[in-house]
Amino acid sequence: MTRSLLMLMVLMLGFFSRVYAQEIYAGRYRAVFTKAPELVPTKKTPDGPLAGNGDIGLTLGGSPDQLSFYLGKNDFWRAYPVYPGGGIALPGWLEVNISALKGANYYAEQVQDKAFIKGEFTKNQLKVSLKAWVAATRNTVVAEFTANNACNLKLGLKSTEGNTSVNTAGVDGDVIWVTRSFENTPLLEWPSNVAMALKVLGANLEKDGSVDLKPNEKVTLTITMYTNQDRKDWKAATIKEAHSLTENKVTEIKEEHEAWWKDFWSQSKVEIGDPFIEKYYYASQYLFGATSRGDKFAPGIWGPFVTRDSAAWGGDYHLNYNYQAPYWAAYSSNHIDETANFDQPLLDYMDKGKQHAKALLHQKGIYYPVGMGPKGLVTTRWPLTPEEMEKRYATRENTIDGGYKFLGQKINAVFSVGNMLMRFYSTYDKAYTQKIYPYMLECANFWEDYLKFENGRYVIYMDHYGEVMPNLKNNGKWRDQLGDFNSTLSVGLVKMLFKGMIDVSSFLNVDASRIPKWKHIVQHMSDFTVGEVDGKLSLKGVEKSPSAWHSRIAGLARVSIHGLILPGGVCGPKTDSAFNQILLSDVSRWKERMKGSGEWGNTLGNGIETCFPAAVRVGYDSDEILKQLKDRINIQSLPNLWITAEGGGIETLSAVPLTINEMMMQSYEQTIRIFPNWNRFKDASFEQLRAYGAFLVSSRLEKSEIEYVELLSEAGRVCTIDNPWPVKKVQLLRNGQKAEVLSGKTFVFDTKVGESIHMTAK
Incomplete structure (x- = not known):
């Protein structure tokens, strides 16, 4: 095996091990909730568990017996030029009432590496578990419920009323839908419409909105959301897509969701x-x-985590x-x-x-x-x-x-x-x-x-x-x-x-x-x-x-x-x-x-x-x-x-x-x-931080010594870098091959598009 091939294999192994490490490392940290949220709803920042896909935001509010899934959306605005009254608006929420959990213990986690909300609500011999998430690649919100003993869920899909909005609701087969619209009022600069459609998988949804949750069997609630900013047929598309959801389809969407977040966490690490x-x-x-x-609307001050109209x-x-x-x-x-x-x-x-x-x-x-x-x-x-x-x-x-x-x-x-x-x-x-x-x-x-x-x-x-x-x-x-x-x-x-x-x-x-x-x-x-x-x-x-x-x-x-x-x-x-x-x-x-x-x-x-x-x-x-x-x-x-x-x-x-x-x-x-303002007696590392000049930079500090510096040049621009080892000469490897030796306080050297640069003290 040639030295260059060996070096390439080492670099590739290092890259893949970093991606794997990033996935695990992000998963170390979770937000934990031991009581029901107190600031949901609010006109500012909610304190409940959060999930989102950069367009739809899910805020979990309420107590175990009266859970509320607030659904915000970055593109749903009342396009009125004055606030209060104008600004981002709340499409609505899903109520899930579980009367058997009145007075139950509350526990939830915000699982950030996988981007879902986990909940466990217990009272006496009953434990109801929740896993909720906003699909990273679809206009779909999913809430999965299981229980160790039988209980009943009472569901209510609500669109926010008031503030000049027009609201409608209906049932289309096994889909419940609601809409909220701002149209044709004075000074409104453009219309806003949103539809939300609920479908239940794994159980029958009764006419009164109740669902029986059987022991150790999963019930999945799906909510599809579209606005007129997403597509012209916003209402019809919402109902049609809700109808199309099956347990296999949800599994497919979950796989896409997890792949998106895996890629997100692979982009950098400290x-x-x-x-x-x-x-x-x-x-x-x-x-x-x-x-x-x-590719979605930019978030406002509170992002998509809006839990009431007339946000601050x-x-x-x-x-x-x-x-x-x-x-x-x-x-x-x-x-x-x-x-x-x-x-x-x-x-x-x-x-x-x-x-x-x-x-x-x-x-x-x-x-x-x-x-x-x-x-x-x-x-x-x-x-x-x-x-x-x-x-x-x-x-x-x-x-x-x-x-x-x-x-x-x-x-x-x-x-x-x-x-x-x-x-x-x-x-x-x-x-x-x-x-x-x-x-x-x-x-x-x-x-x-x-x-x-x-x-x-x-x-x-x-x-x-x-x-x-x-x-x-x-x-x-x-x-x-x-x-x-x-x-x-x-x-x-x-x-x-x-x-x-x-x-x-x-x-x-x-x-x-x-x-x-x-x-x-x-x-x-x-x-x-x-x-x-x-x-x-x-x-x-x-x-x-x-x-x-x-x-x-x-x-x-x-x-x-x-x-x-x-x-x-x-x-x-x-x-x-x-x-x-x-x-x-x-x-x-x-x-x-x-x-x-x-x-x-x-x-x-x-x-x-x-x-x-x-x-x-x-x-x-x-x-x-x-x-x-x-x-x-x-x-x-x-x-x-x-x-x-x-x-x-x-x-x-x-x-x-x-x-x-x-x-x-x-x-x-x-x-x-590199490590310009860090205590050199504290070990630290970073991977793929982005630098001016379109460079992705990685390095590790261990036992007061910088072990290496890696740069990936995306644009092939000249690189200017302070010598990470000021009193030493530095060996450059270009794409795994030995190249020039540099010395001095600051280096300036050419790069090529896609070129990998590895620097070590000589």
Whole structure:
């Protein structure tokens, strides 16, 4: 056997063993419930067991004798421009009443590697077992019941009523169906229809909705769901597909389901020897996988886990971080497919964005309000009558900014460019880049027009660090707070935009004549403003502001992080090490400002997904970050392992994965760094984390030594990587063959599409 063939076999064996290990490793961690959920239904994050396929979300609520299977769907909206009332809506739920279980013990698990809910409910000699799941590849929800002794199930399929919806129900042979529709009401931008159909397998469904559960025999409940966004024949297709389901068909669907999740878990892995953090790492990955699917509608603030109408903030796409943040960990975690739905709502709103820019600001380009929905829907109009405006905001002026909530912020459209650039740099996918380039170009058109060049620098007037609006607290008075100048949020994101424009247009070989202007903006953008606190330099949120709160020297905080570090990515130890030291000093003061455990970074309201990864990127001590992260999780999280925040929902799902990924591997400054912020005395490993340049990277740290680094080059780009063994020479193997020996602090070398690179210290 030749040496090259032996090496190839070793590499293949390592790959397959990693895939197998990933499947087992994700299965170590489950959410356990020993009492019935208390926050189901809710207008925010539910605390019950969850399952989903990135389109349909299943939330288990109720007690053992009155179980409720709430069914949410990312594409079922009441397309009305104001909330409450508008926003994502609840299709309905399935009630399963088991009177024999009144007062029974409650036990459930959220089994995350297989993506199902397991339940066991016991009373005296009766034990009823449940296994429920949302098919990963179909519009089907399955709930399987078994019992050791006979009992009766009473079923009720319900569609949510009210809020101007029209509801129908009926029976078609052995299928029970219900529908809910929003149509033909004033200001509704497009109709929404949903149908749900129930079929029972393994037992007879009586006319009164009851089913006899016999000892040790399985009864399977299937619910099929389609909306008019899925297909035009949404109702007929729902009923027809429900009819087609058999026990063999459900077995086939289950096999597809398990294969999909097996592939999901094979895409990346981390192992850090900390069961607490790993539990939330994998739970967050599971919940995002259950929340978002690339070929479906993008999830709103609460994902598909909606358990009542009029969810908080309409469950919309909030563009000043809530919409973008859930995706941030998916890029480095190599879950690119789950991010493919992000861009479409932004593209669909472009025509309206152009109208806003022209009518309200007399500008080119696009101008987006703070909140929107799918298909060009705006969700954040001010109340439509002066009376309602006064009731909610203490002023009758409901025509501010043409009746739309911009809240003093011009940067909302650019905020999303950060995600677009993360995916671009992570994949160098030409088709994707061509898709998002028109959006980026309109953002550039706006900011070329809006920026002012004064005294040798570009400055930004009247774009605000925080939301500025009338409310009950300020008695409707708010205009005296307008006037921010050079907000760190704005300066950072605009710089990010034009750096990205240069890279993206060069990649596509378009608009070369505009690049000199974009370079001039990047090179002459205003510096970030700093002041002095206790003899040390510290970041200011804005250069000047009429708001005392914004003009103070507050140091690095969530909003400024958005502009500078995440998603901005324009600051860091590689970009400007001296400025990075100022930011690191600011992070060190977070601990001094704590009033209690779990309050590090002031993330109870918002920002756990922002502040913790940012602290990693600037180089703060990793052990202290993990300690504070554990305290934060313990003070505010749910039994389903969803870490909660007062101001939002699914954005917290990126907090733990992104924090750990950034400790294992960084690339956001176009240089790959292996274990850049990790305690070298703690063993750790990662597999197939995705780096900028379209590289999949794996490595292991054991006994304070990095054993190897592996890279798979998807796009054949030049690789820049800091030497993982700074004082040693490094041997490269290309596709299993010995290649060059490298030395120095940082390496730059060519790669080919599909090439495997193995690096070891020589």
